Amino acid sequence: MTAALTGLTLAEAADGLACGHLSAVELTQAYLDAMAAARDLNAFITETPDLALAAAVAADARRQRGQSLGPLDGIPLAIKDLFCTEGVRTTAASPILDAFVPPYESTVTAKLKAAGAVMLGKTNLDEFAMGSSNVTSCFGPVKNPWGRGGERDLVPGGSSGGSAAAVAGRLCLGATGTDTGGSIRQPAAFCGIVGLKPTYGRCSRWGIIAFASSLDQAGPMARRVADVAILLTAMAGHDPRDSTSAPLPVPDFAADLAAADPSDVRGLRVGVPAEYRVGGMAEEIDALWRRGADWLRAAGATIVDISLPHTQHALATYYIIAPAEASSNLARYDGVRFGLRVPGETLDEMYQNTRGEGFGAEVRRRILIGTYVLSAGYYDAYYLKAQKVRALIARDFAHAFEACDVILTPTAPSDAFAIGEKTDDPITMYLNDVFTVPASLAGLPGLSVPAGLSRRGLPLGLQVIGRPFDEATVLRAGAALERAAAFTATPMA
Amino acid sequence: MSLDRSTVRTIAYLARLRVAEDQLDALATELSAILDFVEQLNTVDTGGVEPMTSVAHIQLPLRADAVSDGGAPDTVLANAPLPIDGTYAVPKVVE
Numbered sequence: 332m333t334a335a336l337t338g339l340t341l342a343e344a345a346d347g348l349a350c351g352h353l354s355a356v357e358l359t360q361a362y363l364d365a366m367a368a369a370r371d372l373n374a375f376i377t378e379t380p381d382l383a384l385a386a387a388v389a390a391d392a393r394r395q396r397g398q399s400l401g402p403l404d405g406i407p408l409a410i411k412d413l414f415c416t417e418g419v420r421t422t423a424a425s426p427i428l429d430a431f432v433p434p435y436e437s438t439v440t441a442k443l444k445a446a447g448a449v450m451l452g453k454t455n456l457d458e459f460a461m462g463s464s465n466v467t468s469c470f471g472p473v474k475n476p477w478g479r480g481g482e483r484d485l486v487p488g489g490s491s492g493g494s495a496a497a498v499a500g501r502l503c504l505g506a507t508g509t510d511t512g513g514s515i516r517q518p519a520a521f522c523g524i525v526g527l528k529p530t531y532g533r534c535s536r537w538g539i540i541a542f543a544s545s546l547d548q549a550g551p552m553a554r555r556v557a558d559v560a561i562l563l564t565a566m567a568g569h570d571p572r573d574s575t576s577a578p579l580p581v582p583d584f585a586a587d588l589a590a591a592d593p594s595d596v597r598g599l600r601v602g603v604p605a606e607y608r609v610g611g612m613a614e615e616i617d618a619l620w621r622r623g624a625d626w627l628r629a630a631g632a633t634i635v636d637i638s639l640p641h642t643q644h645a646l647a648t649y650y651i652i653a654p655a656e657a658s659s660n661l662a663r664y665d666g667v668r669f670g671l672r673v674p675g676e677t678l679d680e681m682y683q684n685t686r687g688e689g690f691g692a693e694v695r696r697r698i699l700i701g702t703y704v705l706s707a708g709y710y711d712a713y714y715l716k717a718q719k720v721r722a723l724i725a726r727d728f729a730h731a732f733e734a735c736d737v738i739l740t741p742t743a744p745s746d747a748f749a750i751g752e753k754t755d756d757p758i759t760m761y762l763n764d765v766f767t768v769p770a771s772l773a774g775l776p777g778l779s780v781p782a783g784l785s786r787r788g789l790p791l792g793l794q795v796i797g798r799p800f801d802e803a804t805v806l807r808a809g810a811a812l813e814r815a816a817a818f819t820a821t822p823m824a
Numbered sequence: 825m826s827l828d829r830s831t832v833r834t835i836a837y838l839a840r841l842r843v844a845e846d847q848l849d850a851l852a853t854e855l856s857a858i859l860d861f862v863e864q865l866n867t868v869d870t871g872g873v874e875p876m877t878s879v880a881h882i883q884l885p886l887r888a889d890a891v892s893d894g895g896a897p898d899t900v901l902a903n904a905p906l907p908i909d910g911t912y913a914v915p916k917v918v919e
Contacts, residue, residue: 434899531879545879571887575878578885647862658839665840667912669903678915679840687842695841699832699851700858702839716865718875723868725876757854758861774879799881 336361337501341558344504345402348394355387355394355405358504359449362407366451366502372474374487374496376412377420378452383407386449393447402561402585404447409503411494412453413460414440414549415538419450423540424458424468427664427671427689437538438570439507439549446565451503454493458691459661460514460542463763464753465492467693472750475522476500476822477789483749485789488518488763494552495522499822505553505562509539511546512649513743513767516779519552520742520792523781523820525809526552527559528767530800531774532577534563535570543656544575546649546771556780556810560584563802579800587803593810597631601808602735606642607766609744616741616791619783623739623793626815627808635735639727644720645769646761651704651717652772657694658701664689696757725773732798737808740766742792746785770796778802778809781818790820826856 336358339347347353363380390405415421415433422428436444444450457467464486465473473492475485476499487496491508495518498506508515510528519526527550534549541547551562564584570576603624608617624634666672666685673688675681690698704713731738744765753759770777776799779792793812797805827835829848832855836843843851901907906914 431903434896434902530881532881574884574887575880577880577882579882641868644865644868647864650858651862651865666905667914670905672905675915678917681915682840683837683842686840690841695843696851696854696858698839698841699835699855703827703835703855703859706835706838713862715875716868716870717862718877719870719873720865720868722873722876723870725879757858761861772879774881 337365339504340555341406341504341553341561342555344406345561348405349399355390355449356384358405359383359387359407359451362451362503369500369502372476372496372500373471374454374473374493374500374502375409375452376422376424376455376470376493379419379450382419383449383451390447390449400445400447403443403565405449406447406504407449407451408443409451409454409494409497409506410440411456411491411507411509413456413509413540414507415540416440416450416453419453421453421540423460424456424470425690425694426469427685429671431670435538438535438572439539439566442565442568443507448565454497454506456493457490458694459540459657460490460509460511461657461693461697462489463513463517463760465489466750466754467691469691474750475747477523477747479822485747486521486750488521488747490514491552492518495519495524495526498522498524498552498554501823505551505558507549507566508552509547509549510771511542511653512771513764515550515552516767516777516792516794517743517763519779520781520790521747523790523818523822524552524554525556525559525778525780526550527563527778527802528771528776529563529567529802530776532575533567533776533800533802535568535573535576537570537572541660543653544660545656546653556806556813557585557588560588560806577800582803584803584806588806588810591807591810593814595631596627596808596811599627599632599737599808600635600735601627601632602635602637602731602738604637604639604642604731604738604740606639607740609765613745615785616744619791619793620739620741623782623812627739627811630811630815637731637735637738639731639769641720641723641727642769645724645772646765648717648720648724648772649764649768650761651713652721654697654701655705655714656701658698658705661694661698721772724769728773728775736798736804738796740794740796742766742779742794746787746789746791766794775799776802776805778805780809780812780816782812782816783818784820827852827859
């Protein structure tokens, strides 16, 4: 029974709940059992079974009274441990927040709870969401459910690696992630699931532990495009407490997608950027990309060659801007108001001791880079220059979208690598985000859809990038890819 | 751009990060590699380009300048490492 329940998609489970074939309690218990049986993945930092069951009981009671809150009422979800959850420890996978219990709830998780969603627990991530492999977590790396039992354990990608592993491992129906340079899309690709980074401003950042404020965006992760649409509809919306949150109405993404025929995208213009064919691109990634374009063409889309000439500079731009913003955001961890404190003789010493012990190696590295590029004498040469190149990157996309409606690219340059690989040199790790960072810099929505298996039998993803606030078209194109790819492989097989 | 030990020490102090002396060389090497990588931006012609300071694709609204929350000192101090009499305690800063 448990396997049957955890094999459902979110939309199927919602239907089952709506027509009374399922109860939220049995669904939640099935996932709690699955979580307990898969602790070796290390996908969760904190499990909240008692809260989950209480929420499930309440959801069932509402439904019995005829007062269901909608499709998410009673749906078990995993929450990335970067979202503050009232009364539940929230760590950002950092020693400096090891004992932090937020007295408030992030807007996105509050919206999900208001829609009746059941939180199963808080998922593992790279420390402060800085990483592409989930190996920088102070709670240890997450294992990708794919390749489990193989010679070497594989990374789930990062930074939302725990969320991606939990969805792929059938430990939840869906999860929240956050994406700064690819942290939803790259792990979604590595784990064979769907992940959406919405337009910057679509989901409130309030209550999400900040990494790089001009890039951070929350988004949904699930097994199907339709599931992601249901989650986004609940997560999105204007929030006066986030000054960059867009005061725009939220379409019913799920209903719009359900009304569309995924086999028919006639009229859709799909841009294929020449500059993403980077030197040394793996043949199987290139082949998957071409196949994706063929699938969309077969469904009636027009494929358009486009140019994004500043693509090659996106990573360098990102690795100035993101650390600069991080060094500023992380200045708040001073051992005074919350979090770890390591005593010192003077206030300065206390700051230095606290931050020296409280941050891991990758976070320290980024704080130092950020501090350097913002320091007197270097600000113009690095930070201001990067902001100018960022403007050019954003302009490239604006020009491209005159000729196309969505852009198709691979999500990541490879399949999942082994835990411990690519850790010698930060730049090698940064290259994971080569296809996801440009859309992040431009604030655009990006969706990763599982599209096939590599020669090693591991999932590969295709990315659909859209115009600002046009997640609806991105989801429609994603559903067409999903239908054509017919990706049914599971890590359990 | 190659950073030396003393520059790394200075940056670490600016960031208020305790870095052990025996880590300075390794950090200098890592940080220099990252700076070498990002210096490719010098090859991009950005003449006449305004720096991008916001990604928001719309005019963002102002909110009323009004108190909307507060009066919860215990909640505010709940996570403080050393709360004393409704305040945050820190080492002495004035002699």
